[in-house]
Amino acid sequence: MSDRAEPHDAKDSQLEHSRVDDTDAHLTTQQGIKVDHTDDSLSAGGRGPTLMDDFHFREKLTHFDHERIPERVVHARGAGAYGTFQAYDASLSDYTVAPFLTDPSVKTPVFVRFSTVAGSRGSADTVRDVRGFATKFYTEQGNYDLVGNNFPVFFIQDGIKFPDFVHAVKPEPHNEIPQAASAHDTLWDFVSLQPETLHAIMWLMSDRAIPRSYRMMQGFGVHTFRLVNAEGRGTFVKFHWTPLLGTHSLVWDEAQKIAGADADFNRRDLWEAIAAGNGPEWELGVQLVSENEEFEFEFDLLDATKVIPEEVVPVRPVGRMVLNRNPENFFAETEQVAFHTANVVPGIDFTNDPLLQARNFSYLDTQLIRLGGPNFAQIPVNRPVAPVHNNQRDGYGQQRIHRNRAAYSESTVGGGCPAIADSEVFKHYTEKIEGHKIRQRSESFQDHYSQATLFWNSMTDPEKAHIVDAFRFELGKVGDMDIRQRAVEQINNVDHSLAREVAAGIGVVPPSQETRPNHGQSSPALSQLREPVERIDTRQVAILAADGVDGGGVTKLRRDLSQRGASVEVLGLADGGIRSADGVEVKADRAMSTVASVLYDAVVVPCGPDSVAALKSNGHARHFVSEAFKHGKPVAAFGKGIDLLRVCEVFGQLADSGAVALDRGVVTTTAMGNELPDEFVDRFAQQVAKHRSWDRDTGHIAA
Ligand code: HDE
Secondary structure, rough: OOOOOOOHHHHHHHHHHHOOOOOOOOOOOOOOOOOOOOOOOEEOOOOHHHHHOOOOHHHHHHHHHHHOOOOOOOOOOOEEEEEEEEEEEOOOOOOOOOOHHHHOOOOEEEEEEEEEOOOOOOOOOOOOOOOOEEEEEOOOOOEEEEEOOOOOOOOOOOHHHHHHHHHHHHHEEEOEEEOOOOOOHHHHHHHHHOOHHHHHHHHHHHHHHHOOOOOOOOOEOOOOOEEEEEOOEEEEEEEEEOOOOOOOOOOHHHHHHHHHHHOOOOHHHHHHHHHHHOOOEEEEEEEEEHHHHOOOOOOOOOOOOOOOOOOOOOOOEEEEEEEOOOOHHHHHHHHOOOOOOOOOOOEEEOOHHHHHHHHHHHHHHHHHOOOOOOOOOHHHOOOOOOOOOOOOOOOOOOOOOOOOOOOOOOOOOOOOOOOOOOOOOOOOOOOOOOOOOOOOOOHHHOOOOHHHHHHHOOHHHHHHHHHHHHHHHHHHHHOOOOHHHHHHHHHHHHHHEEEEHHOOOHHOOOOOOOOOEEEEEEHHOOOOOOOOOOOOOOEEEEEEOOOOOOOOHHHHHHHHHOOOOEEEEEEOOOOOEEEEOOOEEEEOEEHHHOOOOHOOOEEEOOOOOHHHHHOOOOHHHHHHHHHHHHHHOOOOEEEOHHHHHHHOOOOOOOOOOOOOEEEEEEEEEEOHHHHHHHHHHHHHHHHEEEOOOOOOOOOOOOO
16 A cells, blocks of 8 residues: 555545555565565576576566557557546536536546557557547446547447448558558548548548647547436437637647657646646536437437537536546556446436447447456456445456355345345436337438538638648558549538649549539537637747856746746757856756757747857757747747747748737747846737647648
């Protein structure tokens, strides 16, 4: 047992029983026998064979040989954290009996695992992909898992197609290339033949597929679920997570470079934010649809390739989740956590969405192979805080010592226990079902394009440019020109101008005419850029400095930005102390050569003629600034620092006096030291909060 402070909640206090701390302990075998030597095996004479007697050697090697488990077949790469969820009020009481959603006095412990989908466990974080957003609520009524994604729609409508879809997107089977990427023939072959993928493909080509941070992405339950109230009345529900830090993305060139500079970029960001006390927060919201409105939409509520536009059914805020505790052991917690869509609690039930129905089979099945047997719910991270009593027995890894003789129900031997409860039980929603047993997709699932068009129409111009570039990149990597052509013809069903733009970039014949007129409708809530949340806290700002830097200016800037919640680092040409021009102590937090501009949100070049001269003649420094500019990031310079911007081809209006100039996210002033105006810091802070300036040339070529 560890000597941690007071447990945070019921789950934390339960986990405390499983924690092991080796501090002040002696090395032992698994049997608790102390060993005095673990570096040499027992052998016959110094140079003779290893002896069977060496139980320590055999145990150590055997355990090592067995220390891998199968990675998740999808969502293998992930990162997790603990936290709590709390409802705002009792306003959902008319709809559900689940107290964690209706009782504001209940703080429910949660574990969340974020993930990419296609890549292996060791793949890079910033690939173009959907992100998993799976939440386990340890409620007092048992575990509820909301196993969602950061897109509100999925690629297929019926779970029987899941293996086909996953086989198409995973690395190709002959050479296992490419890793964690959708830019290859088999995926686009599949897409070109399966129009139902088109809506989710639009999301995949959008900025949503390269989130800046797990802390800055939305989450969606995707399916229509059902809330059930005390009278047994059902209400359709879609779940939404909205990040309080806003929804923000990387740019594609940056994402690719980060994959090399820091493959753990999103994982590290989550870990470091929580470790620094900046636990990320999301608001849970619901869209509610009464049962008598089921058929009032142009699409089928059971079709997971569709959103309910927020302008049609607004999202109602329900409560807030904060993630504030990092796991202590990646394997034990993040790797062994087992989510399952069928883990529901009284008050939440399923619908007949065929994708959800398939998932309700698949998740339990997958845990059996992944975690090695039917007792995985006893692994610490998976255990409910609600008491568990049943007649399930034995199996690999049974941890519990069941004392009652009767492992069957009904019994008199066991005094009839565990007894059947008569309150707070899970009651399946009594839906009336009639129909023939047929293998056929519902007619109401046949419109694959309208919402893909809706998504396209809802984007701002920069978002549209990014989508065109993403299609060109992805299809440009497809070797088979027939697949490229067929994909463009599918895109033509979404929007003719989009298809022509994509075609122009990938050397295929642009479709000569429209196959479906664009319906012209849009849903502004689908855009990330229309109403962005602008916050500077936890943004990473780099200050480039060398000997001779304006120490006073750097100190003021660092202090003022830190006070606003930004994380500021001084990057030197080498690690350690920097000799400032004014004697003010400046220390490099890192050497520039160990990082890259893609790892920061913004960059500042301070004054100091010698410092700027040294930076000008340094390739890392020049590349740092010009790359940040190219990626649309806020760039600032003061005093002589402006000279470095000129060398780095930072275009636009740069200050020629102490007055602060702002042009497309570039903030400058010739002032320095104690003269550095507050307005300079204010303006720059606003730009950092804004995240990017999309009015710069980012390399998009219009067709
Ligand atoms: Fe999953 N999915 N999925 N999925 N999924 C898995 O479960 C599956 C789908 C999602 O962090 C697997 O434990 C089928 C939609 C997340 O541990 C597996 C179908 C959505 C995670 C599986 C889907 C998701 C998974 C792999 C189509 C968004 C990671 C390992 C019918 C709403 C959970 C595992 C974690 C993981 C099956 C479609 C989200 C094989 C059959 C739609 C976030 O069971």
